[in-house]
Amino acid sequence: MDGKKHWLEHPATQNFLIPILAVILSFAVGAIFILIVGQNPLEVYSILFSQTLGTSYGVGQLLFKTTPLIFAGLSVALCFRAGLFNIGAEGQLQMGAFVTALVGMYTFGVPAFLEVPLLILAGMVGGGVWGFIPGYLKAKTGAHEVINTIMLNFVAAALVSYFVTNVYNVPATVHTPPIAPTGRLSRFDTVFAGFAGSPVNFSILIALLAALFVWYYIDRTRYGYELRVVGLNPKAAEYGGISVSKNIILSMTIGGAIAGLVGTNFVMGYKYYFEEGFSTGTGFMGIAVALLGNNNPFGVILAALLFGMLEYGGLVINTMVPKELVSILQAIVIIFVISSNKIFRRILVNFLKKRTLSIND
Amino acid sequence: MPYAIELLNITKRFARTVANDNVTLRVQSGSIHALVGENGAGKTTLMETLYGLYQPDAGKIRIHEKEVSIRTPHDSITLGIGMVHQHFMLVPPLTVLENIVLGAETTSHALLDLRKTTAEISELASRFGLSVPLTEKVENIGVGTQQRVEILKAIYRKADILVLDEPTAVLTPQESVQLFRILSELKEEGKTIVLITHKLNEVMAISDHVSVMRKGKIVGEVETARTTPQDLAQMMVGRPVLLRVEKGEKKPGGPMLVVNDVSYVDRRGIGVLKNLSVEIASGEILGIAGVEGNGQSQLAECIAGLLKPTSGSITIDGIQIVGLTAHEVFARGLAHVPEDRIKRGLVIDMNIKENMILGMHAQQRFSSRLALNRKAITENARLLITKFDVRPMDPEAIARGLSGGNQQKVIIARELSRNAQVIVASQPTRGVDIGGIEFIHRTLVQARDSGKAVLLVSADLNEILSLSDRIAVMYGGRIVKVFPDNKVEESELGLYMTGSKGNAAQEAQGD
Numbered sequence: 001m002d003g004k005k006h007w008l009e010h011p012a013t014q015n016f017l018i019p020i021l022a023v024i025l026s027f028a029v030g031a032i033f034i035l036i037v038g039q040n041p042l043e044v045y046s047i048l049f050s051q052t053l054g055t056s057y058g059v060g061q062l063l064f065k066t067t068p069l070i071f072a073g074l075s076v077a078l079c080f081r082a083g084l085f086n087i088g089a090e091g092q093l094q095m096g097a098f099v100t101a102l103v104g105m106y107t108f109g110v111p112a113f114l115e116v117p118l119l120i121l122a123g124m125v126g127g128g129v130w131g132f133i134p135g136y137l138k139a140k141t142g143a144h145e146v147i148n149t150i151m152l153n154f155v156a157a158a159l160v161s162y163f164v165t166n167v168y169n170v171p172a173t174v175h176t177p178p179i180a181p182t183g184r185l186s187r188f189d190t191v192f193a194g195f196a197g198s199p200v201n202f203s204i205l206i207a208l209l210a211a212l213f214v215w216y217y218i219d220r221t222r223y224g225y226e227l228r229v230v231g232l233n234p235k236a237a238e239y240g241g242i243s244v245s246k247n248i249i250l251s252m253t254i255g256g257a258i259a260g261l262v263g264t265n266f267v268m269g270y271k272y273y274f275e276e277g278f279s280t281g282t283g284f285m286g287i288a289v290a291l292l293g294n295n296n297p298f299g300v301i302l303a304a305l306l307f308g309m310l311e312y313g314g315l316v317i318n319t320m321v322p323k324e325l326v327s328i329l330q331a332i333v334i335i336f337v338i339s340s341n342k343i344f345r346r347i348l349v350n351f352l353k354k355r356t357l358s359i360n361d
Numbered sequence: 362m363p364y365a366i367e368l369l370n371i372t373k374r375f376a377r378t379v380a381n382d383n384v385t386l387r388v389q390s391g392s393i394h395a396l397v398g399e400n401g402a403g404k405t406t407l408m409e410t411l412y413g414l415y416q417p418d419a420g421k422i423r424i425h426e427k428e429v430s431i432r433t434p435h436d437s438i439t440l441g442i443g444m445v446h447q448h449f450m451l452v453p454p455l456t457v458l459e460n461i462v463l464g465a466e467t468t469s470h471a472l473l474d475l476r477k478t479t480a481e482i483s484e485l486a487s488r489f490g491l492s493v494p495l496t497e498k499v500e501n502i503g504v505g506t507q508q509r510v511e512i513l514k515a516i517y518r519k520a521d522i523l524v525l526d527e528p529t530a531v532l533t534p535q536e537s538v539q540l541f542r543i544l545s546e547l548k549e550e551g552k553t554i555v556l557i558t559h560k561l562n563e564v565m566a567i568s569d570h571v572s573v574m575r576k577g578k579i580v581g582e583v584e585t586a587r588t589t590p591q592d593l594a595q596m597m598v599g600r601p602v603l604l605r606v607e608k609g610e611k612k613p614g615g616p617m618l619v620v621n622d623v624s625y626v627d628r629r630g631i632g633v634l635k636n637l638s639v640e641i642a643s644g645e646i647l648g649i650a651g652v653e654g655n656g657q658s659q660l661a662e663c664i665a666g667l668l669k670p671t672s673g674s675i676t677i678d679g680i681q682i683v684g685l686t687a688h689e690v691f692a693r694g695l696a697h698v699p700e701d702r703i704k705r706g707l708v709i710d711m712n713i714k715e716n717m718i719l720g721m722h723a724q725q726r727f728s729s730r731l732a733l734n735r736k737a738i739t740e741n742a743r744l745l746i747t748k749f750d751v752r753p754m755d756p757e758a759i760a761r762g763l764s765g766g767n768q769q770k771v772i773i774a775r776e777l778s779r780n781a782q783v784i785v786a787s788q789p790t791r792g793v794d795i796g797g798i799e800f801i802h803r804t805l806v807q808a809r810d811s812g813k814a815v816l817l818v819s820a821d822l823n824e825i826l827s828l829s830d831r832i833a834v835m836y837g838g839r840i841v842k843v844f845p846d847n848k849v850e851e852s853e854l855g856l857y858m859t860g861s862k863g864n865a866a867q868e869a870q871g872d
Contacts, residue, residue, distance in 0.1 A: 220735070222728040229719065233708045238667060239699055240720035241688025 015294050018344045022336040023292075023306065029336075030329040037321055044317050051316040052309045058316075060188060060198025066308030067200075067265040068093070068279065070207040072286025073293060073300040074214050075131075075259035079145075080295045081218055082251035083231035088134060088149025089259040090283025091156030092127040096260020098160045099126030100267045101274030102168065104179025112182040119183045119268055120206065124257035130156060131256015132249065139245030145252065153283070164276045175275035185269040201269030203261075208301070210258055215297040217254075227251055259283060288334045306333070363426060365390040365522055365553035366411065371420035373406055380406040381417070382577040388522075388570075390425070393544060393554045395564040395585070398574035398597055399794030401764045404557045405447075407574070408524045412444045413437040424522070443515025444524040449507050453500035457493050458482065461514045485516055489546050504653075505536035512543065516552075523547065524555045529563060530791075533652050534822060534855040541567050559597070559795060561590035562823075573597055598796045608806045611830045613642035617814035618664070618783045623673030625659050625838075633659045634670070635838040643782065646805065646815040648829030648847070649840075650822060652858050656838040657818045658700055661787045664816070665697040666690035677783050691720050696776035698769075700787035700818065706772045707760045714742035714756035717775045741778070749774040750800065766797030773801055777808060784808055787818040802828060822851050836860045 031041035052058045072089045079086035103122040107115060134148035163169075168176045185202045189195040218224040229237045230247040237244050266278050289307055293299030307330065314326030366388040373381040380403045388394040396404050410417050413431040422429055424440050431437050437444075451460050462478050479495060486493060491509045499507060508528060515523055525544075529537045544554055544567060556568060564571050565585060573581040573596040581596045594602040618641045625634040633656045641647045651657050662668040664675055666687040675683050682690050691697075699705035707716050718727050718738055727734055727741070742756035751770045752763075760768055769789065776784065786805060790798040805828060809815050819825050825832055825847075832844040834857040841863035856862040 220733055221731050222722050222733050223731075225715070225718075225722050225728075225733060228711070229708050232710050233704075235705050236708050236719065239665070239687060239697070239705045240722075241666075241686060241691060 014345065014348060015296075015299075017348075018340065019292050019294065019299075019303075019337055021344050022340045023333055025340065026329070026332040026336040029332050030325075033325055033328055034321060037325065039320055044320055047320065048309075048313040048317050052313045056192075056194035057196070057198050058312070060195035060200040061312045062305070062308050063188075063204055064198060064200040064265070064270070064308075065311045066304045067204045067207050068262040068282045069285055069289050069304035069307050069311075070204075070211060070301055071262045071265075072259055072283050073289030073304050074207075074210055074297060075127075075255040075283075076286045076290035077293065077295040077297065077300050078214050078218065078258065079131075079251055079255040080290060081231050082227045082247060083234065084135075084138070084248060084252060084255075085146050086131070086149055086252065086255050087146055087287065088130065088152050088256070088283070089286045090279065090281065091149065091153035092130040092256040092259035093262035093279055093283050094153075094156045094160050095130040096123040096125075096127030096257075097263030097267050097278065098163070098274050099123060099260070100263035101176045101179055104183045104267065105168070105177045105273075107183070108180045110180060110182060115180055115182040116185070116268070119179065120261065120264060123260040123263040123267075125260070126263075127260015128253045128257035131252040131254070131259070135249040135252025135256075138252070139248040160274070161276055164274060170273075173275075174277070175271070176273045178272045179267065181272075183268055184272055185264060187269065199270045201265065203264035203269040206261060206264050210261060211297040211301055214258070218297075223250070259286070285330075288330070291334065292337050362389045362391065364388060364423070365425060366555070367421075367423035367426075368407065368411060369421040369423065371407065371410060371417045371422075373403075373410055373415055373417050379577050381410065384420075384574075384577070384579050386572055386579060386582075388553055388555060390553050391548065391551050392569040393548055393556060393567055395556045395558060395568035395571040396574065397557075397559055397561070397564055397571060397593060399559065399796060400766055400792060401794070402574040402597070403577040404574050405526055408444065408526065408555065408557060411437065412442060412524065438518050438520070441519055441521045442524065443512075443518060443520030443522065445508065445511040445515065445526065445528060447526040447530065449504075449511055451499045451507060451510060454498060456496055456498050457502070457510050458495040460499055460510055461495075461517050463514075465518050482513065482517060486513060489513075489516065489550070490543055491516075504531040505533070505539070508532070508540065509543070512547075516547075521551070522553045522555070524557070526557045527559075528556070529558070529560060531653070531820075533858060534851055535859060537563070560823075561593050564593065565590060575599055594795055597794075602795055602799060606802045606806060606827045608828075609810065611645050611809070613645040613830070614812060615642060616640045617643040617678055618816065619674075619676045620660070620664070621674045621676075623660075623663060623670045623675060625656075625663055625668060626671045627659070633838050634663065636673070637838065637840055639833055639840055639843075641783070641814040641816055643814045644809060644812045645830040646809045646817055646828055648817045648819065648825035648832045649835055650819070650825045650832055650854050650858060651835035653820050655835045655858075657835055658787065660835070661697070661700065661785050661816070661818055664690075664783075664785055665695060665699075688720070688723075691779065691781070694782040696779045696781035696784045698772055698776050698784070698786040698789050700791070702765075702768055702772055707768060709761045710759060712757050712759050713746065713751065713763075713771055714738050716760050716771055717742045717745055717756075717778075719775065721775075721779065745774040745778055749804075764794070765792040766794045769793050769797065769801065773804060777804065781813070783814045783816070785816045785818070788820060789817070790819075790821065790824060798824075822854060825854075826851070834858055834863070836863070 034041040034044050052062050072093060075089045076086050100119050100123040104119050130152060134145045134152060137143040137148055138145045164174050164176055170177050187199060187201045189198065218227060226242045227247050229240065229242055230244050234244045262282060267274055285307055289300055289303045292303035310326055310330050314323055364387050368384060368386045371381050371384045384407055398404050406415065409415050413434045413436050422431055429440060458479060461482055482495065491513050493506055493509050493513060528540060532540060547554060558564060568585045571583055571585050572579055573593060575597060620637060620639045623634055623637045624632065627633050649657055659668055663670045666685050670683055674681060677693050677695060680693055682693055703709055721727060726737055739756050746754050749770045751767050760771065790801050793801060805815055817828055829847045832847055832849060833840045834842045834854060836858060837860060842857045
């Protein structure tokens with residue numbers, strides 16, 4: 001019996017299984033709310049799934065919504081592994097996307113093979129600086145990153161709002177002039193006709209690469225090792241000669257840079273300009289995505305897909321149920337994931353115990 | 362004599378481990394019953410089941426010959442059971458009096474009747490020789506006093522059965538003697554006492570009966586008068602154990618670690634180390650005895666580069682290390698077993714192999730400029746696990762799941778694998794079971810025999826006396842006495858440790 005663990009006992013299986021159970025359960029609870037507004041939950045859910053996953057256009061829309069959520073989720077997850085709660089992904093992605101647009105509108109004539117990396121870099125710099133500031137303050141003064149990132153969200157929102165209404169805007173609009181055409185990322189529908197009409201574009205590949213990078217960085221590099229030690233036990237890090245402040249600054253900066261890549265989707269891949277209000281709380285959803293994804297880069301991708309589906313699905317079922325219902329569903333998913341962890345683990349443990357007993361008897 | 366406690370066929374499982382396996386324990390009324398066993402043997406679980414913190418999966422509990430159902434600590438308190446936990450359950454900013462009455466307040470018209478309570482508690486305290494300052498805040502009193510507060514708290518709740526979990530772990534020899542006097546006093550009054558411990562000399566000194574647990578089972582129950590520490594140790598571990606450390610003559614070389622005139626003032630402006638000087642030669646173990654909180658931890662951390670001395674110098678093999686980072690000090694030839702393995706020494710949620718490279722992760726053998734060399738890291742862990750007999754023998758096992766002894770082995774294995782010239786070992790066997798202690802002691806002696814300079818800081822006088830080649834006593838941030846060998850009485854050490862001896866002379870020449 002020793003040494004051979006039941007497959008349900010492996011932490012990896014549990015980490016995977018528990019969020020799924022939580023999602024299923026939250027859909028069940030969501031059904032109650034659908035009943036309350038007088039609709040048939042089965043019908044609503046079947047439309048929700050068929051319109052998002054059942055058509056290539058739906059899948060395209062879903063992926064388009066998923067892309068920024070991956071960036072934001074990765075940003076939060078990476079910082080979380082270093083023991084930092086990055087509430088500032090929203091501000092970081094605003095700054096990143098804005099700087100991307102800004103650089104893009106002044107670099108006409110640069111060939112695509114330079115312009116695309118340049119704009120990607122611009123986004124990372126914009127977001128990275130916005131992550132560096134709270135990281136630096138935390139490391140040097142101990143000022144809590146939660147407060148500072150929240151404050152910087154306001155600063156970022158006000159700053160870009162000022163610039164796109166007064167300085168860099170196309171007159172009478174709240175968006176910037178377009179970026180150089182060479183900085184555009186192709187839409188999927190230029191390659192796969194099935195996605196026609198959907199703005200999903202190649203920035204999703206950047207998102208997947210970012211996830212791969214985060215995984216490799218955290219799991220396989222010595223810098224990632226240091227980051228994890230700092231996140232799990234700063235005193236042991238100090239003891240092991242790992243600089244806690246350096247790692248705090250570094251992970252907030254990298255986190256900010258990843259959030260800053262959101263502009264690749266909207267600015268480089270969709271509208272080709274920056275527009276005020278383009279992000280409706282993507283950075284905050286990133287927290288939920290990271291949580292549901294267990295702060296694991298691949299978990300983040302899956303969680304982003306779920307929330308991307310809910311986001312687009314909300315539009316699909318808008319005619320049947322009020323759009324608030326989708327917000328409720330999203331919130332229930334989050335609540336269940338956070339609070340169910342312990343409960344589900346206990347259920348699993350009890351289940352295993354019963355099995356053990358019956359084997360022994 | 363009737364039984365005060367009868368735990369009958371208790372079984373308690375956690376997930377797949379069986380903490381208590383069909384355990385039966387009977388404790389005679391009015392006796393002191395020692396419950397001994399290695400860490401993880403199930404002693405604490407058994408007693409916490411009695412106290413209502415756990416529900417047994419099977420078995421019955423009888424108190425004073427009546428079957429009872431204990432579902433919460435409240436039930437057990439009602440039945441007259443009190444427990445003094447290993448980690449005290451006191452509220453530091455409240456006074457001693459407030460802590461004692463907390464949850465059992467005497468009220469008149471919803472107001473605390475403190476006068477009546479004070480009188481009651483004073484009466485109890487003097488009856489059992491439990492002197493405590495009632496109006497002092499708990500955060501301002503020492504651990505020994507805190508423990509008396511815990512005992513008083515239990516008695517105030519009318520406990521006639523008292524369970525103490527490793528009560529002497531935090532006490533000085535003098536305080537331990539005092540505690541034993543109190544326990545005898547309580548026994549005289551007809552109270553029943555269960556003492557969880559793994560210190561066998563205590564068992565012999567105070568208990569009437571002793572039960573030995575191993576791997577969740579009771580493996581022996583004897584009258585204390587009819588057994589020896591040797592027999593008990595063998596029962597606990599399951600094989601013959603060397604209680605004494607075997608060690609040859611020391612062959613010290615030149616001074617390796619030299620601490621010269623070091624002072625350290627902490628953030629609150631309190632002088633923790635005062636002009637402290639000490640030398641350790643290669644090939645010797647210098648033991649530092651002292652009551653905790655007299656600057657031993659800070660001395661170790663100053664040497665390890667975790668604290669920066671306010672003044673003075675520290676050299677390893679003649680090279681100045683003050684002002685270097687922890688990482689650089691490691692590189693100059695230091696190994697450091699920190700006193701708190703959970704807070705400092707381990708990343709408890711990482712696995713064994715990752716913990717075994719902490720502080721060495723940037724070395725070429727474990728990582729290139731960027732990527733970790735996973736193969737080398739696993740190989741390193743396999744090697745050390747075998748050499749140091751770490752259980753489980755799985756490099757992927759998470760440190761949290763290891764017993765205290767094995768966690769400590771992971772740290773010791775890592776630190777000795779640095780191949781350093783100087784080893785600073787703070788409380789290397791705290792919370793480690795007998796089998797583990799034997800191994801760790803042997804390892805430290807081997808390191809000394811191979812020419813390393815070992816600085817041993819320990820609150821366990823037995824350990825200091827049996828391992829050290831020389832013994833230094835720390836009191837109030839100073840070394841107040843150095844004994845040239847380890848042939849010194851415990852009580853003599855105790856006098857220096859508590860400042861009753863040696864301090865006045867030092868005060869005169871210091872400050």
